[in-house]
Amino acid sequence: MDPMLPGFDDLETRPPEVREAALMSALVSQVAWARSKTAYYEEVLQGVEPSAIASRGALARLPLTRKGALIELQRARPPFGGLTATPPEGLLNLYLSPGPIADPRGAGEDWWRFARALFAAGFRAGDRVLNAFSYHHTPAGAMFESAAHRLRCAVYPGGTGQTASQVEAITRFQLNAYTGTPDFLQIILDKARETNANVSSMTKALVTGGALLPTMRERYRDQGIDALQCYGTADIGLIAYESPARAGMIVDEHVIVEIVRPGTGDPVPDGEVGEVVVTTLNRDYPLIRFATGDLSAMLPGHSPCGRTAPRIRGFLGRADQTTKVKGMFVHPEQVARVAREFPDIAKARLVVSSSEGRDRMVLKCEASAVLDLEAIAGSIERHCRLRGSAEQVAPGTLPNDGKVIEDTRES
Amino acid sequence: MDPMLPGFDDLETRPPEVREAALMSALVSQVAWARSKTAYYEEVLQGVEPSAIASRGALARLPLTRKGALIELQRARPPFGGLTATPPEGLLNLYLSPGPIADPRGAGEDWWRFARALFAAGFRAGDRVLNAFSYHHTPAGAMFESAAHRLRCAVYPGGTGQTASQVEAITRFQLNAYTGTPDFLQIILDKARETNANVSSMTKALVTGGALLPTMRERYRDQGIDALQCYGTADIGLIAYESPARAGMIVDEHVIVEIVRPGTGDPVPDGEVGEVVVTTLNRDYPLIRFATGDLSAMLPGHSPCGRTAPRIRGFLGRADQTTKVKGMFVHPEQVARVAREFPDIAKARLVVSSSEGRDRMVLKCEASAVLDLEAIAGSIERHCRLRGSAEQVAPGTLPNDGKVIEDTRES
Numbered sequence: 001m002d003p004m005l006p007g008f009d010d011l012e013t014r015p016p017e018v019r020e021a022a023l024m025s026a027l028v029s030q031v032a033w034a035r036s037k038t039a040y041y042e043e044v045l046q047g048v049e050p051s052a053i054a055s056r057g058a059l060a061r062l063p064l065t066r067k068g069a070l071i072e073l074q075r076a077r078p079p080f081g082g083l084t085a086t087p088p089e090g091l092l093n094l095y096l097s098p099g100p101i102a103d104p105r106g107a108g109e110d111w112w113r114f115a116r117a118l119f120a121a122g123f124r125a126g127d128r129v130l131n132a133f134s135y136h137h138t139p140a141g142a143m144f145e146s147a148a149h150r151l152r153c154a155v156y157p158g159g160t161g162q163t164a165s166q167v168e169a170i171t172r173f174q175l176n177a178y179t180g181t182p183d184f185l186q187i188i189l190d191k192a193r194e195t196n197a198n199v200s201s202m203t204k205a206l207v208t209g210g211a212l213l214p215t216m217r218e219r220y221r222d223q224g225i226d227a228l229q230c231y232g233t234a235d236i237g238l239i240a241y242e243s244p245a246r247a248g249m250i251v252d253e254h255v256i257v258e259i260v261r262p263g264t265g266d267p268v269p270d271g272e273v274g275e276v277v278v279t280t281l282n283r284d285y286p287l288i289r290f291a292t293g294d295l296s297a298m299l300p301g302h303s304p305c306g307r308t309a310p311r312i313r314g315f316l317g318r319a320d321q322t323t324k325v326k327g328m329f330v331h332p333e334q335v336a337r338v339a340r341e342f343p344d345i346a347k348a349r350l351v352v353s354s355s356e357g358r359d360r361m362v363l364k365c366e367a368s369a370v371l372d373l374e375a376i377a378g379s380i381e382r383h384c385r386l387r388g389s390a391e392q393v394a395p396g397t398l399p400n401d402g403k404v405i406e407d408t409r410e411s
Numbered sequence: 412m413d414p415m416l417p418g419f420d421d422l423e424t425r426p427p428e429v430r431e432a433a434l435m436s437a438l439v440s441q442v443a444w445a446r447s448k449t450a451y452y453e454e455v456l457q458g459v460e461p462s463a464i465a466s467r468g469a470l471a472r473l474p475l476t477r478k479g480a481l482i483e484l485q486r487a488r489p490p491f492g493g494l495t496a497t498p499p500e501g502l503l504n505l506y507l508s509p510g511p512i513a514d515p516r517g518a519g520e521d522w523w524r525f526a527r528a529l530f531a532a533g534f535r536a537g538d539r540v541l542n543a544f545s546y547h548h549t550p551a552g553a554m555f556e557s558a559a560h561r562l563r564c565a566v567y568p569g570g571t572g573q574t575a576s577q578v579e580a581i582t583r584f585q586l587n588a589y590t591g592t593p594d595f596l597q598i599i600l601d602k603a604r605e606t607n608a609n610v611s612s613m614t615k616a617l618v619t620g621g622a623l624l625p626t627m628r629e630r631y632r633d634q635g636i637d638a639l640q641c642y643g644t645a646d647i648g649l650i651a652y653e654s655p656a657r658a659g660m661i662v663d664e665h666v667i668v669e670i671v672r673p674g675t676g677d678p679v680p681d682g683e684v685g686e687v688v689v690t691t692l693n694r695d696y697p698l699i700r701f702a703t704g705d706l707s708a709m710l711p712g713h714s715p716c717g718r719t720a721p722r723i724r725g726f727l728g729r730a731d732q733t734t735k736v737k738g739m740f741v742h743p744e745q746v747a748r749v750a751r752e753f754p755d756i757a758k759a760r761l762v763v764s765s766s767e768g769r770d771r772m773v774l775k776c777e778a779s780a781v782l783d784l785e786a787i788a789g790s791i792e793r794h795c796r797l798r799g800s801a802e803q804v805a806p807g808t809l810p811n812d813g814k815v816i817e818d819t820r821e822s
Binding site for chain 1: 485489490499500502503504505506507511513536537539545546547548552553556560563565566567568569570572573576579580583584585586
């Protein structure tokens with residue numbers, strides 16, 4: 001089969017409106033599930049009528065659950081903050097990701113759904129995969145192993161170190177596929193060259209957990225390896241993946257992705273950079289409007305490979321732009337509160353600078369009408385407990401990089 | 412259920428003769444399978460009529476496959492030396508154990524059969540297991556994870572390092588069971604004490620890969636942890652396991668264990684220390700008379716816990732006693748060749764000593780008749796290409812420690 005073509009299942013080539021209807025129907029059921037099966041959502045979604053959450057507009061009015069808040073939620077209600085519907089006794093695995101944040105793994109094949117991404121990267125039954133993610137403490141190793149098993153690939157669990165052993169494994173088993181971080185594969189290939197080991201069996205890779213720069217991808221291609229990337233988190237599993245079209249990251253069929261203004265739950269216009277917010281359809285760990293803290297943007301249109309799901313641009317930075325000014329924290333949420341008081345403001349960006357040792361804050365605003373800059377300055381002082389000025393800029397002037405707070409001071 | 416009682420399945424309490432009949436019938440079928448499905452056994456068992464291998468006596472006449480020989484066999488016919496019946500494409504995982512020796516993992520739940528050992532150690536559905544074996548390169552981590560999953564336990568994959576994270580995991584998830592090496596659990600408990608972490612949730616352990624000394628077991632009991640041990644290898648999986656009776660290691664229901672004189676394939680009398688030789692009933696990797704290189708001995712009678720399978724004493728040392736005398740290697744196989752030339756010799760032990768800087772070899776022999784010591788000395792020189800003398804000792808004089816070569820020189 002031409003790996004350019006979709007084919008993991010029929011979901012990928014559904015007409016977009018069919019997918020959207022299926023997702024919105026699943027959303028209603030998932031909101032009901034989360035409300036009735038988890039202590040956390042029973043509180044957070046109190047009064048929410050699940051049948052009313054049948055559109056993206058309705059979804060956008062539900063509260064976010066921030067990844068950064070999980071640590072405190074889990075501390076208060078161990079081990080999973082009351083967010084899991086399945087008791088620990090019903091889980092296959094327990095993990096601690098950096099934070100440390102507790103992550104569950106439920107029962108069932110390919111629980112994190114990475115098989116779809118592997119398939120798009122050309123992985124097929126009979127492939128022999130070097131899995132160079134860690135299996136210890138965090139779920140990354142198991143995520144890719146369980147996905148490869150779903151596709152009936154044999155997996156060599158290499159983990160993240162012992163480069164010489166990774167080379168030995170490639171040659172002994174003629175491993176032909178790699179999963180791991182983008183840079184570690186090159187370290188392995190360099191070690192192979194150094195030791196005159198023939199690792200030419202290796203022809204494809206699916207990477208994540210770091211940037212796959214275009215030059216890096218090119219370099220892998222020169223070494224006979226086709227590298228694609230995907231995007232996911234320890235909490236959610238797969239969020240989006242590249243196809244051989246290499247035209248953005250295609251959203252997984254079992255999540256609903258929104259892009260919101262950092263510090264708010266408000267979706268940005270299509271194409272604008274904002275925070276990735278994900279609602280999963282997973283029944284063990286139903287996350288509704290989970291704010292990942294990552295920046296991305298929707299891409300217009302569809303992938304030329306034939307997959308019809310929405311696409312995002314991939315990881316564009318971190319959404320948490322909290323900074324310290326004159327010893328006080330300034331959060332994106334505070335900037336959002338100021339902007340909300342002035343409906344004419346279409347987009348705002350707090351620029352923090354320093355001159356002659358003194359910090360200065362200016363809120364640059366795009367608006368459709370003339371703004372009352374003094375009133376805005378008053379609002380800044382009220383919400384941030386710091387003095388700042390406001391400045392109106394022409395629409396389209398502020399860069400599309402998801403930044404709500406720009407810190408231009410030397411760090 | 413009282414964990415003292417058997418109960419993982421009905422096999423454990425079969426009348427011994429029922430088990431033996433079932434194993435001998437399975438053996439016939441396994442020999443046929445190995446001969447017809449693997450290139451290696453097609454050669455090694457050439458001319459062997461499977462239906463004739465229906466008794467331990469017949470099995471004892473088949474050739475051994477030594478663990479030490481796997482490296483060369485695998486080098487000649489990669490990756491598995493022609494010993495696997497399932498092609499790499501049909502395997503779930505590929506591993507490299509120290510050697511490095513390639514190990515397969517076939518499809519199916521609990522492929523290495525450690526669930527029986529976990530059950531005997533009191534592991535039950537709903538337990539939360541800290542698995543402190545490595546998941547990388549070698550199969551140990553996956554062996555115990557897949558066994559725990561079979562019992563519906565949730566597993567925290569801790570691996571072999573990061574002690575502080577292991578403590579954090581125990582407290583966060585209230586982990587109550589441990590799998591790993593015998594000593595690492597104490598390191599974790601010490602770290603917990605040092606950091607005032609409450610790890611009292613931990614109450615049971617199944618350990619392997621090192622000696623669980625009686626003092627160590629006692630110390631764990633004083634800390635509220637019931638520790639049992641088991642014995643297995645990366646090639647075979649589970650070989651034997653302790654039950655709460657703590658009366659030897661009970662042989663797994665799906666292997667046939669023989670104890671042979673080191674350097675030979677000849678079974679020793681019951682109770683005598685010798686090399687553990689295992690025949691597995693596994694269809695992916697059918698090992699017939701696999702010589703593990705480990706020493707043990709059969710225990711008479713049955714475990715008081717009610718399990719009726721044969722028992723062994725556990726790991727008693729390494730069978731490979733190859734040593735160097737005057738710059739030449741002397742192998743147990745050479746000693747066996749000498750002894751075979753003199754049917755009156757019941758037991759022999761080559762003692763290598765050194766006096767005034769000169770190495771000396773004496774073959775001590777137990778025999779039922781008077782031996783021709785000069786003829787034996789000639790045989791030693793012929794088989795070892797080294798001079799040595801022979802000495803007849805009274806029956807029962809030689810220690811029961813499995814040693815065919817005893818090296819008394821200071822190393």
